[in-house]
Amino acid sequence: MRVLITGCKGQVGYCLTEKLAGQVELLALDSEQLDITDAVAVDKTVAEFKPDFILNAAAYTAVDRAEEEKELAYAVNCEGPRNLARSAHLYDSVLLHLSTDYVFDGEGGTxxxxxxxxxxxxxxxxxxxxxxxAVAEECNQHLIMRTAWVFGEHGNNFVKTMLRLGLSHNQLSIVGDQYGSPTYAGDIADALIAMMLHVASGKQTAWGVFHYSGAPYVSWFQFAQRIFDAAKSNVVLAQTPSLKSITTAEYPTPAKRPANSRLNCEKIQSQFDIKPSDWQKALTNISAYK
Incomplete structure (x- = not known):
């Protein structure tokens, strides 16, 4: 089985590459090796490698900076996936694509x-x-996974930020009125691989969008509490800061964040037998996040 991973140096791409190395015929590329916004380069890569599956973990994720870099954000997050989808369709590959909870306004109550x-x-x-x-328009054989609040040992994320700030601050103010699902990058990689293997085995697959994130739902403030609890019990920090819950209005950002980022993950569990990410278990290895 031939697998192409794009964005192999990101949080999820790194995990995918680690888990699939030696298991499949793998081509893992970062943005310097393959600019997915370059349609010619994408087509050449897919035509030469002829992957059975393309796992797109490449994305522009600088949420606040995107407000000023709109063209770049759309190039990477829209035109890039479109290029991959067109080539996947042309060479009969299956495309698995990562998306986000930010597609919703966050105003719902469930x-x-x-x-x-x-x-x-x-x-x-x-x-x-x-x-x-774009993916749905260009490639029939597609699986889109929306996820949220990604963290892991590799790359930048909320867990690493909290641990870094915990070294130099006695008190931290954390937003307490935005709720969602922390999701461990390694679990996202496992879920994508499980979906890929489901398709590869010839089982009937319903193409389309699936939600995958962690359980239980928490606020950023509650997530921070769990992080520092884990840091304390694993002696990652000699002392942990006191935490103060604040409102979104007290912490303004250029980009609006959803107040409700909770994703229902029943569909992916029903179709692929994939359970939500156990993000609290992932924090037991918190010394690896330093």
Whole structure:
């Protein structure tokens, strides 16, 4: 089985590459090796390697900066996936593509199902939704995974930020009125691989959008509490800071964040037997996040 991974140096791409190395015929490329916004380069790569599966973990994820770099965000998050989808369709590859909770406005009172109407409130969210639409338009054999609050040992994320700030601050103010699902990058990689193997085995597959994130749902403030609890019990920090819960209004950002980022993951569990990410278990290895 031939597998092409794009964005192999990102949080999820790194995990995918580690897990699939030696298991399949693998071509893992970062943005310097393959610029997915270059349609000619994408077509050449796919034509030469002829992958059975393309796992697209490449993305523009600078949420606040995207408000000023709209063209770049759309190039990477929309045109890049479109190029991959066109080539996947042309060479009969299956495309698995990562998306985000930011496609929703966050104003709903319950966890979002896949059939809830997207209404992104930021350039980042809008560019990711445009990418979803492009993938669906260009490639019939596609699986889109929306996920949220990604963290892992590799790359930049909330867990690493908290540990870094915990070294130099006695008190931290953390937003307590935004709720969602922390999701461990290694679990996302496992879920994508499980979906890929399901298709490869010849089992009937319903193409389309699936939600995958962690359980239980928490606020950023509660997530920070769990991080520092783990840091304390694993002696990662000699002392942990006191935490103060603040509102979104007290911590303004250029891009609007969804107040409700909770994703309902029943569909992916039903179709692929994939359970939500156990993000609290992932924190037991917190010394690896330093």
């Amino acid at each position: 966890a979002y199902h896949e059939n809830h109407t997207p209404n992104p409130q930021s350039v980042y969210g809008a560019s990711k939704l445009a990418g979803e639409i």
